Amino acid sequence: MVLNYIWIGFFLVAFVFGAFQLCMGDATIFQKIVDSTFDTSKTAFEISLGLTGVLALWLGIMKIGERAGVVNVLAKALSPVFTKLFPDIPRNHPAMGSIFMNIASNMLGLDNAATPTGLKAMQQMQELNPKKDTATNPMIMFLVLNTSGLTIIPTTILAFRASYGAETPTDVFIPILLATTVATLAGIVITATWQRINIFQPALLATMGGLVTFVGLVIWGFSQMDKDTMDTVTSVTSNLILFGIIIMFILAGLFKKVNVYEAFIEGAKEGFSTAVRIIPYLVAILVAVGVFRASGAMNMLIDGIAQVVRGCGLDADFVGALPTALMKPLSGSGARGLMLEAMKNYGPDSFVGRLSCIFQGSTDTTFYILAVYFGSVSVKYARHAVACGLLADLVGVLAAIGIAYIFFG
Numbered sequence: 001m002v003l004n005y006i007w008i009g010f011f012l013v014a015f016v017f018g019a020f021q022l023c024m025g026d027a028t029i030f031q032k033i034v035d036s037t038f039d040t041s042k043t044a045f046e047i048s049l050g051l052t053g054v055l056a057l058w059l060g061i062m063k064i065g066e067r068a069g070v071v072n073v074l075a076k077a078l079s080p081v082f083t084k085l086f087p088d089i090p091r092n093h094p095a096m097g098s099i100f101m102n103i104a105s106n107m108l109g110l111d112n113a114a115t116p117t118g119l120k121a122m123q124q125m126q127e128l129n130p131k132k133d134t135a136t137n138p139m140i141m142f143l144v145l146n147t148s149g150l151t152i153i154p155t156t157i158l159a160f161r162a163s164y165g166a167e168t169p170t171d172v173f174i175p176i177l178l179a180t181t182v183a184t185l186a187g188i189v190i191t192a193t194w195q196r197i198n199i200f201q202p203a204l205l206a207t208m209g210g211l212v213t214f215v216g217l218v219i220w221g222f223s224q225m226d227k228d229t230m231d232t233v234t235s236v237t238s239n240l241i242l243f244g245i246i247i248m249f250i251l252a253g254l255f256k257k258v259n260v261y262e263a264f265i266e267g268a269k270e271g272f273s274t275a276v277r278i279i280p281y282l283v284a285i286l287v288a289v290g291v292f293r294a295s296g297a298m299n300m301l302i303d304g305i306a307q308v309v310r311g312c313g314l315d316a317d318f319v320g321a322l323p324t325a326l327m328k329p330l331s332g333s334g335a336r337g338l339m340l341e342a343m344k345n346y347g348p349d350s351f352v353g354r355l356s357c358i359f360q361g362s363t364d365t366t367f368y369i370l371a372v373y374f375g376s377v378s379v380k381y382a383r384h385a386v387a388c389g390l391l392a393d394l395v396g397v398l399a400a401i402g403i404a405y406i407f408f409g
Contacts, residue, residue, distance in 0.1 A: 006367075006386065010288035014295035021296055033294045040290030044282035048275050055271030058116030061249055062101070063267025064260055066094060068252035073097070081207045085188070086138040087197065088128070095124035099142055101245075106150060106364075118146060119274055119376045126377040134381040135374065137195045140388065141188075143373060147329075147366040147389040148187035148396065150180050154361040160340060161357060166348035172357045174219050175403045179362035181215050183396030190395075191388045274376050281375030285367050289330040298323065317409075318401050320346060321355035325397045328359060329366035329390060336360065355404040363396040 014033060021029040066072075072094060082089070082096045089095055098121035105114035121142060129136050135143075154176050161169035185208060192199045199205070225233065253260040292298065306319040321342055328335040342356035366389040370382060 007284060007288050010292045013297050014291040017295040017297040017300065029295070033291050036290035036294035037287050040286040041283050044286045045279060047286075048279045048282055052272055052275040055116050055119065055275050056268035057271070059120060059271035059274070060264035060266075060268035061246055062098065062117060062120050063270070064253045064258065064263045065097075065249040066267075067258045067263045068249060068256045070097070070249055070252045081203050084201050084203050085192070085197070085207075086141060088136060089125065089138050090128070093124070093128070095121050095128070095138075098124055102142075103145060103150075106146065114146075115372070116271065118142075118373060122373050122377050123270075123274075126379075129377075132377075133379060135379050135383050135385055139374075139379070140383060140385040141191050141195065143369060143385050144187040144191045144388045144392055145184065146369050146373070147364050148180070148184040148392040150184040157339075157357050157361050160336075161343070161348050164340070164343045164348040164353075166343075166353075169348075171407075172354050172361070174223065175354075175358045175400070175407050176361035177215055177219055178403050179358055179396055179400040181212065182399040183363050183392050185211070186395035187388065187392030190391050191384075194384050194388055277378075278372050278375045281371040282368075285371040286331065289367070292330075293327070298326065301326065317351050318355055318404070320352035321359055324356040325359040325400070328363055329393050330368075332365040332368060335365070351404065351408050354408050355400065358400040358404055359397065362400045363393045366390060366393055 018029045018033050072092065076092050079091045079096060082099065083091050086096070086099070098117055101117040102114055102121055105117060122139065125136060125139050125142070126132065129139075154173065157176065158169050158173065161172065188208065189199060191197075192204075199208075250260055253263065302319065302322055305322060306316055309316040309319060324335050324338045324342060327338050339356040339360045343350075343353040346352040348354075366386070370385060370389070374380075374382060374385075
């Protein structure tokens with residue numbers, strides 16, 4: 001229901017702002033808005049088409065791991081923690097293994113593996129769902145963990161900074177890691193509180209403490225490396241883990257005497273049908289975001305925030321980077337474009353340029369993830385998923401601003 005009102009709101013706000021600009025003399029504004037509907041609907045289809053091969057590959061690999069028992073082994077290993085965080089999922093259920101694979105892939109920046117394993121987890125949780133059109137608590141917790149966007153290695157952002165001539169492209173690595181960790185922990189606490197999950201259970205406290213410790217060790221390790229070494233370690237580690245997962249599943253299948261090829265084909269067929277199923281949901285959300293942006297509502301919102309901040313006598317340097325933060329929950333590609341625009345206009349080593357990069361890496365595309373993941377299992381009622389996801393995003397944005405001032409202010 002929340003998504004329904006938000007979706008309607010995008011169009012109504014776009015119309016109001018478009019009408020205002022028409023009255024101000026911009027006779028082309030509605031042409032721009034209409035053009036955006038065609039462009040973004042085409043983009044939605046292209047995204048889904050691009051996902052087809054990746055989904056077929058990784059759901060095929062996941063099917064091998066499922067048949068070989070690897071996913072069940074992961075589920076059993078994680079039961080002490082995940083049964084506390086996802087109490088409505090039975091102990092040792094295969095969904096636990098898929099959730100772990102998704103979270104681990106996101107942390108390592110392995111997007112090609114994260115989306116398929118996430119969709120697999122959603123399908124497995126949907127099997128336990130008594131009301132197929134309504135999101136369950138485990139689904140929402142899982143979605144918030146994805147939208148809070150914990151990524152240990154922000155490879156793409158560092159590459160863009162290097163291409164734009166940043167003196168030290170990796171100088172945003174630690175700030176991004178700190179901001180995304182804060183957003184993830186906030187997402188867990190907010191959602192757990194909403195779902196009345198006791199976060200003070202020893203297993204959960206130990207896990208969150210372990211997460212903070214692990215991130216701290218990664219920060220320390222990368223702080224000892226120069227740029228070239230960091231780039232090499234990042235590339236080798238990511239690709240080795242990715243291919244290592246494939247080999248591990250195949251070898252496990254051989255050991256269990258599974259017909260690996262047939263298992264892969266069965267899973268790949270699921271990938272194709274999933275890619276087709278999410279097209280309407282992607283078109284809906286991307287078109288709504290497109291008209292909102294084309295109407296000029298985003299720019300006017302930023303200008304209004306800047307005036308309010310200055311009116312309160314506060315430093316407004318961060319406002320120039322806010323378009324990236326506001327666009328990120330709506331569109332990953334849109335936020336990436338605004339990040340690049342900020343680095344181009346202000347410079348990659350400017351406060352705004354760096355903060356835009358931190359915004360880009362601190363959270364994920366909330367509405368896109370909701371559309372794809374819920375759309376893949378035909379869930380229509382998101383319940384508190386949007387509220388929890390956006391609150392985690394807000395904490396991530398505030399953390400990013402504070403951290404940027406500490407490091408670069």
